[in-house]
Amino acid sequence: MMRRSCLAAICLAAAGAALAIGPSDRDKPPTTTQVMESAKPLDWRRPDPANTLYMELPGGRVIIELAPRFAPLHVANIKQLVAERFFDGLAVVRVQDNFVAQWGDADKARPTPTALRKIPDETIVAWGKGLPFIKLPDPDGYAPETGWIDGFPAGVERKPSGQAWITHCYGVLGVGREDWPDTGSGAELYVVTGQAPRQLDRNIVTVGRVLRGIELLSSLPRGTGALGFYEKPEQRTAIKAIRLASEVPIAERSNIEVLRTDTPLFTQYVESRRNRRDAWYLVPAGHTDVCNVTIPVRDVK
Amino acid sequence: MMRRSCLAAICLAAAGAALAIGPSDRDKPPTTTQVMESAKPLDWRRPDPANTLYMELPGGRVIIELAPRFAPLHVANIKQLVAERFFDGLAVVRVQDNFVAQWGDADKARPTPTALRKIPDETIVAWGKGLPFIKLPDPDGYAPETGWIDGFPAGVERKPSGQAWITHCYGVLGVGREDWPDTGSGAELYVVTGQAPRQLDRNIVTVGRVLRGIELLSSLPRGTGALGFYEKPEQRTAIKAIRLASEVPIAERSNIEVLRTDTPLFTQYVESRRNRRDAWYLVPAGHTDVCNVTIPVRDVK
Numbered sequence: 148m149m150r151r152s153c154l155a156a157i158c159l160a161a162a163g164a165a166l167a168i169g170p171s172d173r174d175k176p177p178t179t180t181q182v183m184e185s186a187k188p189l190d191w192r193r194p195d196p197a198n199t200l201y202m203e204l205p206g207g208r209v210i211i212e213l214a215p216r217f218a219p220l221h222v223a224n225i226k227q228l229v230a231e232r233f234f235d236g237l238a239v240v241r242v243q244d245n246f247v248a249q250w251g252d253a254d255k256a257r258p259t260p261t262a263l264r265k266i267p268d269e270t271i272v273a274w275g276k277g278l279p280f281i282k283l284p285d286p287d288g289y290a291p292e293t294g295w296i297d298g299f300p301a302g303v304e305r306k307p308s309g310q311a312w313i314t315h316c317y318g319v320l321g322v323g324r325e326d327w328p329d330t331g332s333g334a335e336l337y338v339v340t341g342q343a344p345r346q347l348d349r350n351i352v353t354v355g356r357v358l359r360g361i362e363l364l365s366s367l368p369r370g371t372g373a374l375g376f377y378e379k380p381e382q383r384t385a386i387k388a389i390r391l392a393s394e395v396p397i398a399e400r401s402n403i404e405v406l407r408t409d410t411p412l413f414t415q416y417v418e419s420r421r422n423r424r425d426a427w428y429l430v431p432a433g434h435t436d437v438c439n440v441t442i443p444v445r446d447v448k
Numbered sequence: 449m450m451r452r453s454c455l456a457a458i459c460l461a462a463a464g465a466a467l468a469i470g471p472s473d474r475d476k477p478p479t480t481t482q483v484m485e486s487a488k489p490l491d492w493r494r495p496d497p498a499n500t501l502y503m504e505l506p507g508g509r510v511i512i513e514l515a516p517r518f519a520p521l522h523v524a525n526i527k528q529l530v531a532e533r534f535f536d537g538l539a540v541v542r543v544q545d546n547f548v549a550q551w552g553d554a555d556k557a558r559p560t561p562t563a564l565r566k567i568p569d570e571t572i573v574a575w576g577k578g579l580p581f582i583k584l585p586d587p588d589g590y591a592p593e594t595g596w597i598d599g600f601p602a603g604v605e606r607k608p609s610g611q612a613w614i615t616h617c618y619g620v621l622g623v624g625r626e627d628w629p630d631t632g633s634g635a636e637l638y639v640v641t642g643q644a645p646r647q648l649d650r651n652i653v654t655v656g657r658v659l660r661g662i663e664l665l666s667s668l669p670r671g672t673g674a675l676g677f678y679e680k681p682e683q684r685t686a687i688k689a690i691r692l693a694s695e696v697p698i699a700e701r702s703n704i705e706v707l708r709t710d711t712p713l714f715t716q717y718v719e720s721r722r723n724r725r726d727a728w729y730l731v732p733a734g735h736t737d738v739c740n741v742t743i744p745v746r747d748v749k
Contacts, residue, residue, distance in 0.1 A: 244663040245618050245742070270730070285589050288735040317546050317643045326727050342618045342644055342740055346724055346733045362545040362670040369663040423647055426627050429571070432647045434589040439643055441546070 179419040182412065183443065190412045191404035191445070192298075194358060196393035198222070200229065201401070202360075203387040204239075209360035210392075210401055211320055214299050216278075217313050218269040218354045221322055225333035225354060227262040229389050233334065238383035239367060243375025245341030248364040249323060250386060252334045253376075259334065268328035269352045271310040274303060278311055281408050283417065285434045289345040290314065293437040295408035299356060300437045302348055313353035316343045316438035320355040328352075340365040343438035358444050359403060406443040416443075480720040483713065484744065491713045492705035492746070493599075495659060497693035499523070501530065502702070503661075504688040505540075510661035511693075511702055512621055515600050517579075518614050519570040519655045522623055526634035526655060528563040530690050534635065539684035540668060544676025546642030549665040550624060551687060553635045554677075560635065569629035570653045572611040575604060579612055582709050584718065586735050590646040591615065594738040596709035600657060601738045603649055614654035617644050617739035621656040629653075641666040644739035659745050660704060707744040717744075 177185070194212045202209040215222045228234065234251065241249040272278070280303060282294040290302030293314060300314045313319055319339045324331030331352055338357055357364075367384055370377040377383050392400055407413060420440050422431035478486070495513045503510040516523045529535065535552065542550035573579070581604060583595040591603030594615060601615045614620055620640045625632030632653055639658055658665075668685055671678040678684050693701055708714060721741050723732035 242667075244666055286587070287589070288586050288737055289733055328730060341642075345740065346721070346729075346736070348733070349731045350729055365545055366543075366667050366669055368667055420647070428647075428651055429629060430650045432590055432649070435647070436589055439646065 175424055176418060176422065177415060178424045179416065180425070182415045182419050185415075186406070186412055190407055190410050191447075192407050193402075193404055193447075194392075196395075196400065197391065198355075199358075199392035200225075200355075200389055201392055201395060202234075202389045204360075204363050204384060205387065206363045207360055208401060209363050210358045210403065211355050212298070212358050212405075213320075213355040214297065214313060214353065216297055217272055217299065217311075218322075218352050220266050221269055221331075221333055221352050221354050224263050224266055225336075226391060228259065228333055229391055231259060231262055232388070233257060233259060233262065234386050234389040236385065238380075238385050239364065240370075240383055241337075241374060241376045242340075242364070242367045242369050244369045246339070246344060246375065247321075247337040248340050248367060249335060249337035251323065251336055255334070257334075259332075262332065262334075264332045264334070265329055266332055270328060270349050271308075271312045274305050274309040274311050278303075279409060280311070281413070283435070283437050283440070285421065285436065287436060289348060295437075298405060298408050298442065300440075302437075310349070312349050313356075314343070314437055315339055315345050315347045315353070316356075317341070318357040318361050319353055320357065321347070322352040322354055324351060338364055343436075345438075358405060359401065402447045404445050404447050408442065416440075476725055477719060477723065478716060479725045480717065481726070483716045483720050486716075487707070487713055491708055491711050492748075493708050494703075494705055494748075495693075497696075497701065499656075500659075500693035501526075501656075501690055502693055502696060503535075503690045505661075505664050505685060506688065507664045508661055509702060510664050511659045511704065512656050513599070513659050513706075514621075514656040515598065515614060515654065517598055518573055518600065518612075519623075519653050521567050522570055522632075522634055522653050522655050525564050525567055526637075527692060529560065529634055530692055532560060532563055533689070534558060534560060534563065535687050535690040537686065539681075539686050540665065541671075541684055542638075542675060542677045543641075543665070543668045543670050545670045547640075547645060547676065548622075548638040549641050549668060550636060550638040552624065552637055556635070558635075560633075563633065563635075565633045565635070566630055567633055571629060571650050572609075572613045575606050575610040575612050579604075580710060581612070582714070584736070584738050584741070586722065586737065588737060590649060596738075599706060599709050599743065601741075603738075611650070613650050614657075615644070615738055616640055616646050616648045616654070617657075618642070619658040619662050620654055621658065622648070623653040623655055625652060639665055644737075646739070659706060660702065703748045705746050705748050709743065717741075 198213040200211040213222045239250040240253040280296050287293040292303040300316045302314045303311045321337050322331035323335035372378040421435045499514040501512040514523045540551040541554040581597050588594040593604040601617045603615045604612045622638050623632035624636035673679040722736045
C-alpha cells in the first residue's frame with residue numbers, strides 16, 4: 148500500500164521516525180517534530196487540579212483549564228456552580244457549525260442556592276507588569292499584540308486602553324450572556340469549535356480553554372434551530388457531571404501535561420509553525436496567528 | 449421562558465424581526481441583518497451547475513462549487529473522475545479535528561481509465577488584470593492582500609511573485625498530495641473543517657469550496673489513527689455518489705443562491721462584519737479576516 152497523502156508536515160511525526168540530522172541540515176531551523184523530540188520534562192507542565200474541570204459526557208471526558216487570572220469572579224462562580232452539582236443532568240443545548248458548542252441552563256429553570264446569577268464584567272484584565280506575556284512576533288489584525296499568558300492565547304493593547312484578554316481561538320471557553328455584559332454567570336458556557344470568532348474578543352467573558360476531548364463537542368450533530376440550538380430536547384447531549392479535578396479521586400484523574408509557553412523551547416516550537424521546514428512544504432508562510440498555534444498536550448503516567 | 453443567551457449579533461436575525469430604523473439610527477452603518485434585508489435579487493447568483501458537485505452521503509448532500517479559474521487542469525480531472533463514477537462507493541477516510549475531512553482512494557487501488565493520476569502544479573494562478581479581485585480593506589499576516597475572486601476567498605501578491613490563490617478557509621476544497629506538488633490528481637480530496645490552516649496556502653492545490661452541507665463532514669466522528677485517519681474501514685463514512693449538478697435531473701437539483709461578492713451590497717455586508725453594530729456588541733473589532741467572512745447561501749424555488 149502506498150503512503151497516504153498527508154497534507155501536512157505532521158506526516159513526519161506520524162511516521163514516528165527520529166530524523167537523523169545530516170551535515171547539510173545543521174544550519175536549518177528545526178522542524179516541529181525535531182523541536183518536540185528535543186523537549187525536556189521541564190518544558191511541560193501539569194495543569195492545576197484546582198483549576199481544571201472534567202466535563203463527563205456519554206462519549207467521554209472533556210478536560211478544561213480555567214483561567215482565574217482573566218476572570219477571577221466568573222471562575223470562582225463556575226467552581227461554585229460545580230460544587231452545587233449545577234451542571235449534572237443539564238445538556239449541550241446548542242451546536243452551531245463553525246462557531247460554538249454551548250451548554251447549561253438554557254431555560255434558567257435550575258436554582259443556584261449559593262452561586263451568583265449576576266457578576267461584574269470581566270471581559271478584559273488590566274495590562275500591567277505582572278502579566279507574564281509571551282509575545283508572538285507576528286502582527287495581528289484584531290489586536291496590537293498577541294501571544295500567550297498562563298498558556299492561554301491572549302491579545303494585548305498596552306495603550307491607550309491598557310488591556311489584555313483571552314483571544315477567541317478554537318477551544319476557548321466563554322460565558323454566554325444577554326445584551327449586557329453583566330448578564331452572564333457561567334450557568335451557560337460555550338466552547339469555540341470553528342474559525343476563531345475574534346470579533347467576540349473584549350465583548351464577552353472568557354474563562355478557560357479545552358485541553359483534551361474537544362472532539363466530543365465539535366463532532367456533535369449540529370442544531371437545526373436558530374443559532375444552532377437543538378429544536379427538540381431529545382437531540383441534546385446530556386452532561387453526566389462536571390467536576391473540579393481536585394475533587395476527583397486521584398485514581399480517576401486524567402494525567403496529562405501541557406507544553407509550557409514560557410520557555411525557549413516554545414519559542415522554537417512557534418518558529419517551526421511560522422516556517423514549516425518539513426519536506427512536504429514548498430513555501431514557508433513566514434507568519435502565524437495566535438489561533439493557529441496548537442499547544443501540545445500529552446498523556447503521562 | 450427567558451431569552452436564551454445568544455452570544456452574537458445574529459440573535460437579531462434569529463428573532464426574525466424587521467428592525468425599524470428610527471431617526472437616531474439613520475447615521476449608523478447598518479447591521480448585518482439590515483444589510484441582508486436590503487439585498488435585491490441581483491445581489492445573489494446561482495452557482496453554475498457545470499461547476500457544482502453533489503456529494504451524496506448517508507446524512508444528505510454536500511454541495512461544492514468548483515474553481516476552474518484557479519486550477520483548470522485539476523477541476524477538469526475531478527470532473528473526469530466524477531464522470532467515471534470513481535468516487536461512488538469510496539469513503540471519507542480521515543477526519544482530523546480542527547483541520548480537515550478527507551475522502552477518496554486512500555489505497556490508490558481503484559483504476560482511473562480516463563482520468564489522470566499526475567497533473568502539473570496549480571497551487572497558484574498568475575496575477576493579472578483579468579482577475580476580478582474584490583479586495584478586503586484589512587491587512588492579513590499571510591498575504592499582502594486578501595479578498596474574493598469568483599466568490600472564493602483569495603490571497604494576492606502582486607509583486608514580486610505576481611500570484612493569486614484560494615486561501616485555506618473553513619470549507620475550502622483541496623487536493624491531497626504526497627511530498628511533491630504534482631502528486632495530487634483529485635482522487636483524494638479534503639475540506640477544511642477547522643481554524644483556517646493558512647500555512648497550506650500556495651503549498652497545495654485548491655479547487656473549490658463547500659456551499660452547503662459542510663456539517664455532514666465537520667460533525668463526523670474523528671479518526672483515532674495518525675493524522676485523523678480511521679483505523680478500521682467500518683468507521684469510514686461511505687460516499688453514495690459524487691455527481692456534477694448539470695448531470696443530475698433538474699427536479700433533483702438543489703436550488704440555492706450564493707451572495708455575490710462583487711456588489712456594493714457585499715461591501716456593506718463585509719463592513720457590517722468588520723464592525724458589528726448590533727446591540728449585543730460592546731466593542732466593534734474594526735477588522736475582519738477573509739476567513740471570518742461567511743458568505744450567505746439561501747434556498748430558492
